[in-house]
Amino acid sequence: MTNILLVEDDEVDVMNVKRAFKKNNITNPLYIANNGIDALIMLRGNGNPPLMPPQQRIILLDLNMPRMNGIEFLRELRSDPKLKPIPVIVLTTSNEDRDKVEAYNLNVAGYILKPVTFSNFVETVATLNKYWALSEIL
Amino acid sequence: MTDAAIAITGTHDLRLVVLSIAIATIASYTALTLAGRLTEDSGRVRTAWLIGGPIAMGIGIWSMHFIGMLSYNLPLPVNYDVPIVLASMGVAIIASAIALFLVSRQYLSRLQLLTGSVFMGLGIAAMHYTGMAAMRLEATPVYNLKLVALSIVVAIGASLTALWIAFQFRSNTTPTSSSLRKLGSAVGIGTAIAGMHYTAMAAVSFAPHSQGVTSSQTLDNSLLAVAIGIASLMLLTLTVLASVVSQRLATETTKAEALQMSEARFRSLVQNASDVIQVVAADGTISYISPSVKPILGYAPEDWLGKKAFDLVDLNDLSHVKHLLEQALCHPASNITSEFRLRHADGATRIFEAIANNLLTDPNVAGIVTTYRDITTRKQTQSALKEALQRLTFHVENSPLAVIEWECDFRVARWSREAETIFGWQAEEVLGKNPQEWQFIYPENLNVVNEVMARLIDGKEQRNVSLNCNYTKNGAIIDCKWYNSALLDESGNLVSVLSLILDVTEQKQAEAALLARAADLARLSSILAQTNTALQKRNQELDQFAYVVSHDLKAPLRAIANLSQWIEEDIGDILTDDTRHQMNLLRGRVHRMEALINGLLQYSRVGRFETATATISVATLLAEVIDSIAPPPTFTVEVAPNMPTFVTERLPLEQVFTNLISNAIKHHPKVDGKVQISVTEQGAFYEFAVADDGQGIDPQYHEKVFVIFQTLEARDKVENTGIGLAIVKKIVESKGGTIRLESQEGKGATFYFTWPK
Numbered sequence: 001m002t003n004i005l006l007v008e009d010d011e012v013d014v015m016n017v018k019r020a021f022k023k024n025n026i027t028n029p030l031y032i033a034n035n036g037i038d039a040l041i042m043l044r045g046n047g048n049p050p051l052m053p054p055q056q057r058i059i060l061l062d063l064n065m066p067r068m069n070g071i072e073f074l075r076e077l078r079s080d081p082k083l084k085p086i087p088v089i090v091l092t093t094s095n096e097d098r099d100k101v102e103a104y105n106l107n108v109a110g111y112i113l114k115p116v117t118f119s120n121f122v123e124t125v126a127t128l129n130k131y132w133a134l135s136e137i138l
Numbered sequence: 139m140t141d142a143a144i145a146i147t148g149t150h151d152l153r154l155v156v157l158s159i160a161i162a163t164i165a166s167y168t169a170l171t172l173a174g175r176l177t178e179d180s181g182r183v184r185t186a187w188l189i190g191g192p193i194a195m196g197i198g199i200w201s202m203h204f205i206g207m208l209s210y211n212l213p214l215p216v217n218y219d220v221p222i223v224l225a226s227m228g229v230a231i232i233a234s235a236i237a238l239f240l241v242s243r244q245y246l247s248r249l250q251l252l253t254g255s256v257f258m259g260l261g262i263a264a265m266h267y268t269g270m271a272a273m274r275l276e277a278t279p280v281y282n283l284k285l286v287a288l289s290i291v292v293a294i295g296a297s298l299t300a301l302w303i304a305f306q307f308r309s310n311t312t313p314t315s316s317s318l319r320k321l322g323s324a325v326g327i328g329t330a331i332a333g334m335h336y337t338a339m340a341a342v343s344f345a346p347h348s349q350g351v352t353s354s355q356t357l358d359n360s361l362l363a364v365a366i367g368i369a370s371l372m373l374l375t376l377t378v379l380a381s382v383v384s385q386r387l388a389t390e391t392t393k394a395e396a397l398q399m400s401e402a403r404f405r406s407l408v409q410n411a412s413d414v415i416q417v418v419a420a421d422g423t424i425s426y427i428s429p430s431v432k433p434i435l436g437y438a439p440e441d442w443l444g445k446k447a448f449d450l451v452d453l454n455d456l457s458h459v460k461h462l463l464e465q466a467l468c469h470p471a472s473n474i475t476s477e478f479r480l481r482h483a484d485g486a487t488r489i490f491e492a493i494a495n496n497l498l499t500d501p502n503v504a505g506i507v508t509t510y511r512d513i514t515t516r517k518q519t520q521s522a523l524k525e526a527l528q529r530l531t532f533h534v535e536n537s538p539l540a541v542i543e544w545e546c547d548f549r550v551a552r553w554s555r556e557a558e559t560i561f562g563w564q565a566e567e568v569l570g571k572n573p574q575e576w577q578f579i580y581p582e583n584l585n586v587v588n589e590v591m592a593r594l595i596d597g598k599e600q601r602n603v604s605l606n607c608n609y610t611k612n613g614a615i616i617d618c619k620w621y622n623s624a625l626l627d628e629s630g631n632l633v634s635v636l637s638l639i640l641d642v643t644e645q646k647q648a649e650a651a652l653l654a655r656a657a658d659l660a661r662l663s664s665i666l667a668q669t670n671t672a673l674q675k676r677n678q679e680l681d682q683f684a685y686v687v688s689h690d691l692k693a694p695l696r697a698i699a700n701l702s703q704w705i706e707e708d709i710g711d712i713l714t715d716d717t718r719h720q721m722n723l724l725r726g727r728v729h730r731m732e733a734l735i736n737g738l739l740q741y742s743r744v745g746r747f748e749t750a751t752a753t754i755s756v757a758t759l760l761a762e763v764i765d766s767i768a769p770p771p772t773f774t775v776e777v778a779p780n781m782p783t784f785v786t787e788r789l790p791l792e793q794v795f796t797n798l799i800s801n802a803i804k805h806h807p808k809v810d811g812k813v814q815i816s817v818t819e820q821g822a823f824y825e826f827a828v829a830d831d832g833q834g835i836d837p838q839y840h841e842k843v844f845v846i847f848q849t850l851e852a853r854d855k856v857e858n859t860g861i862g863l864a865i866v867k868k869i870v871e872s873k874g875g876t877i878r879l880e881s882q883e884g885k886g887a888t889f890y891f892t893w894p895k
Contacts, residue, residue: 012697118700
């Protein structure tokens with residue numbers, strides 16, 4: 001089963017995802033990191049065994065975060081040979097073209113604007129679930 | 139000396155000696171006369187003189203000699219051998235021929251004169267001694283050689299003198315003065331020839347063959363001598379006479395020819411003269427009028443003979459001409475000049491210049507000679523010249539340019555009225571002055587002015603333009619533009635320089651002002667550029683701000699909305715209806731807040747981004763807009779058929795129409811409302827109108843509707859952020875157009891906006 005890493009600093013947004021998973025009866029293991037640095041630690045382990053299993057991983061990434069933002073995290077990820085193949089789906093409020101272009105240049109699997117209402121977000125997460133359920137993930 | 143003692147000498151008969159000298163003199167005179175004739179005559183006459191002259195002269199000399207011989211009495215009978223006598227005569231003729239030939243030549247050099255004299259002298263001597271040899275008597279002539287030599291010298295000397303004098307006479311033809319000299323010369327030469335003869339005679343003595351001969355048998359030869367003398371004299375006289383007659387004839391012919399020529403010349407002069415010559419009597423009757431009157435006045439000269447000269451005169455000048463005649467009568471033999479008009483045969487009046495001279499007392503003329511010349515053309519030319527000068531002066535004086543003419547030494551020759559106006563000096567103050575003589579040239583420009591003048595003077599340039607400063611009379615300094623041109627005569631010498639001067643002081647000041655304005659403008663432009671840079675920076679900051687707003691402000695709102703929903707879900711069992719309503723209100727306000735933020739973002743972005751232009755068909759655009767708005771099927775939206783197709787930015791125009799049309803529908807109180815869209819052309823703009831038949835807007839709110847976040851109804855009633863019209867206004871104005879509203883409460887509303895073509 002695909003392991004999902006949610007990189008998100010806003011607690012309400014984390015709750016949002018958790019609630020949407022619950023509403024959709026999604027049971028995939030969900031790991032939470034509050035910023036890019038924490039996320040890298042969880043992926044690499046930094047000497048300790050990584051907190052996440054090293055296979056079948058997918059990342060849901062917010063862009064606006066303290067310390068290391070989403071784009072910076074993506075660059076770090078893509079330059080690391082071990083982490084490079086992990087599919088990343090951007091989940092953000094930023095509708096800026098600049099962000100979209102940079103994200104796609106770093107090979108994101110999708111760029112999804114956070115829907116305004118919770119019900120819409122639930123639908124979005126349901127679609128995402130279908131995606132990673134169907135995809136062969138390394 | 140026995141021989142000498144018995145030698146006999148002859149005696150001379152003095153009367154015959156005198157006769158011989160007289161003949162010698164006459165012969166000489168004849169010779170001199172002939173010399174004159176030889177030069178004056180020509181052709182056959184001259185040849186005749188060349189042949190006859192020597193014969194006459196030779197015979198004259200010979201007869202003198204022979205008479206001299208006959209006057210020589212010897213106490214012995216003397217006979218003459220006739221052939222030898224004739225031979226001696228021939229020698230005399232040949233000698234004379236040589237002499238005359240020589241003096242008839244054009245030039246005679248000293249050597250030729252000397253040679254001729256020697257030949258002639260020797261000839262005479264030869265004649266003499268030949269003649270002596272013809273003597274037949276009973277004695278032998280004994281010659282004293284010294285005296286023989288002397289006689290030859292005398293002969294040559296006499297010949298020299300004779301030739302030289304004759305040659306002189308030849309050129310000197312004045313009759314009276316030369317007659318006496320000629321006679322004197324003739325006497326001199328005659329005496330010299332005789333002297334030679336008697337010297338020669340003195341050189342001879344005779345030795346008788348028999349002692350017993352006495353002087354009793356002396357033969358008297360006087361009769362023969364006289365006969366020869368008379369014959370010679372007659373011959374010589376005839377010769378001289380012939381010569382004189384011939385000379386007189388020649389002179390007469392020459393005079394007649396000269397007279398004829400002079401008359402012909404005079405006639406030709408009078409006939410071809412450009413003047414009319416007229417002789418009148420004291421009462422004005424014409425006694426002569428030159429044929430030139432025909433070409434000049436058109437009359438035949440003979441028609442006017444005996445008529446009054448006054449009839450020729452133009453009536454206006456009649457008294458004037460009569461006065462002229464009186465003047466002439468009062469002042470004889472002096473020239474009186476006048477001008478008057480005469481009538482031409484064709485009726486025209488011509489102007490004449492006349493000179494009258496009273497020669498009534500001169501018997502050759504006996505009249506008043508009037509010479510007059512047609513000066514009509516000259517007068518016309520003069521008057522045309524005068525008129526041309528007047529016209530030129532008029533133009534010069536009325537030119538808006540100052541006109542100054544300079545003599546070749548740069549003294550002022552002309553100073554026009556405008557020159558007086560520009561520079562202040564009156565013409566009389568500066569005429570004849572050199573510009574350096576008064577304070578006229580600005581000192582800093584002196585070199586420029588001198589150089590410009592020099593180039594005109596030395597002919598390097600025929601015209602030039604110079605810009606320099608000048609003083610005016612009141613000391614002001616003005617900028618002047620000088621257009622100078624040099625007038626040269628036919629041989630290229632400078633006659634004068636004409637300067638046209640334009641006062642460019644104001645122009646210069648305007649240029650300076652313009653320059654200052656340009657500097658100001660440059661400064662303003664730089665400020666504007668700085669402002670623009672600042673504005674761009676500000677825009678970037680605004681972008682950043684919008685980004686921050688869109689993410690950082692919207693995220694918490696969304697969280698509030700989500701949380702409220704989750705609370706409602708989690709504790710739904712224990713919520714009262716009031717609480718549930720409050721939860722809805724809470725979420726409604728959150729959504730409104732989000733809408734406001736979106737509107738704000740949209741508003742801030744208007745005009746900051748250029749979008750692509752394309753050829754837009756407004757009719758098509760409107761169809762799409764209406765389709766996207768999807769008005770209720772009961773609603774009518776009418777688009778006028780004359781919508782244009784033009785090149786513009788599609789997106790902002792679409793936004794404006796969308797906002798206006800959707801507003802009209804959204805705020806319409808009825809479901810069967812009507813919206814009409816029309817267009818008119820206004821110069822470089824289209825004015826579009828969106829009219830609805832809704833409730834209208836009170837004029838007091840017309841301004842307010844365009845202000846951001848202003849709504850006229852409670853937001854709860856119609857969910858509206860109040861940003862649509864603010865965005866429309868901003869879009870229209872950012873494209874250079876304007877927007878206005880025409881509406882009355884309850885009578886619908888029409889929004890007009892202009893859009894550049």
